[in-house]
Amino acid sequence: MKAVSAHVYGGRIVLDEPVDLPEGTVVEVLLPDDVEHELTAQERAELEAEVEEGAAEFERGEFEDARAFALRLVARS
Numbered sequence: 010m011k012a013v014s015a016h017v018y019g020g021r022i023v024l025d026e027p028v029d030l031p032e033g034t035v036v037e038v039l040l041p042d043d044v045e046h047e048l049t050a051q052e053r054a055e056l057e058a059e060v061e062e063g064a065a066e067f068e069r070g071e072f073e074d075a076r077a078f079a080l081r082l083v084a085r086s
Contacts, residue, residue, distance in 0.1 A: 012060045014053075 014025040022038060030036070048056065066072060 011064065012057070014057075 013028060015022050016025065017023070
């Protein structure tokens with residue numbers, strides 16, 4: 010999954026950058042619970058850096074299968 014930046018213009022969500030998706034592709038947009046809270050430029054940069062690092066870790070195979078993780082937790086109890 011890739012996160013992209015967007016802004017709302019005239020009640021529509023407009024991406025800040027082009028995406029390479031086929032025409033008609035359905036995408037899911039997650040809206041924040043508190044739409045009044047705007048990130049500062051520094052907060053946005055930190056968030057984007059964390060998302061990029063997470064994506065890089067995934068690409069390098071640095072993740073654990075969720076089922077294996079859950080089984081390991083259950084085995085401890």
